[in-house]
Amino acid sequence: MVTNHQNRQRKRKNVPFSTDFLIEAHRALYERLAPEDRISDDGEVIVPGQIRTRDVEVGRHIPPRAASLPAFLERLDQVYGPTRSWERTLIATACAHHRVAWVHPFLDGNGRATRLQSHCALWKLSEGLWSPNRGLARSTTAYYAALQNADSARRGDLDGRGNLSAAGLFEWVKYFLGICQDQVAYMSSMLALEGIKQRIEALIIFRSTQDKSIRREAILPLVHIFGLGPITRGEFAQMTGLGERSARSLLSKLLADRLLVSDTPYGPVRFGMPLNSLGMIFPNLYPEVDQLLA
Structure with missing residues (x-):
């Protein structure tokens, strides 16, 4: 029998x-590791x-003692748990990101778990179209410097009410919001239909020079599917x-290459995003992937 306490625990997760x-984010990350x-x-x-369960030192930072972690985690829930408007959610995500990193609740993997938490906290706002983590990964020096700056002690009586600097936290929040703004701008430019059309066209033309079974007639239906969503296989054939x-052969090739995907052997087809296409469809999305696939 499931108790009310167990139900509350499930909801909090x-x-x-x-x-x-x-904690579940940390578990999910590390359970996937060898x-x-x-x-x-x-x-x-x-x-x-x-x-x-033991005390640690992280460079010059000395996190709270292990024995006090339950109290710090409870305080994090009290401060950041309540629902709020999206403007305040952005700020709360930034603040919680630093505060969790400062508390350092795990022996290792604190940054990974914290960044995953921030990504998920903003999911309803981003719907997965952008993530602050891409920007954080591309500015690691500034990222760690801003975090460390927010670790500093109060700089006088006018610098907040707690032990840590309110000015340092404000500078961190400003940095974090700038990262979010940059990622929204990047993905907005990447998802503009005219630009997508040009990049899909370039991708298909490039692949057609390497594989004769990839035909340029795929460009129009691919652009249509990207912009308007799934279509039937018959509609795809008509649009080519x-x-x-020939249309059936082309469709089979695009499905095999994962440029199109379908849930069933005869069902509608939707736009796919195989890793080896990301470099041309979304330039500089993850340059590390391009290097691995080169």
């Missing part, structure tokens, strides 16, 4: 700002989702202007 969600990759730099085994056999 689905609330991105909750520390239960943070055992040999769950070893810290000092040789200690990292248990997925386990709050640290090819004969039935």
Whole structure:
């Protein structure tokens, strides 16, 4: 029988700002790693989702003692748990990101779990179209500098009411919001239909020079599917202007290459996004992927 307490725990695990969600994020990340990759730099085994049980030092930063972690995690839930407007959610996400990193609840993987929590906290706003984590990954020096700056102690009586600098936190929030704004602008430019049309056209023309079964007649239906969503296989064939056999062959090739995907053997087709197409469809989305596939 499921108790009310168990129901509340399950609900908290689905609330991105909750520390239960943070713990589940850490568990999900580390459970996917091979055992040999769950070893810290000092040789200690990292248990997925386990709050640290000993005191640590992280460079010049000395996080709260392990014995006090339950109180700090409870305080995080009290401050960042309540629902709020989207403007305040953005600011709360930035503040929670630093505060969780400062508390350092795990022996290892704090940054990974915190960034995953921030990504999920903004999901209803971004709908997965953009993520602050891309921007953070592309400015690691500024990212860690801003975090460390927010770690600093109060700079006088007018610098907040707690032990940490309010001015440092404000500068971190400003940096984080700038990253979000930059990622929204980037994805807005990438998703503009005219630009997408040109890049899909370039992708198909390039591939047609390497594989004769990729035909330029695929460009129009691919652009249509990207902009307006799935279509039937018959509609795809009509849009190519090819004969039935040639259209069917082209469709099969695009499905095999994952430029089109379908849930069933005869169902509608929708736009796919294989890794080897990202470099041309979304330039500089993840340059590391382009390097791996080169």
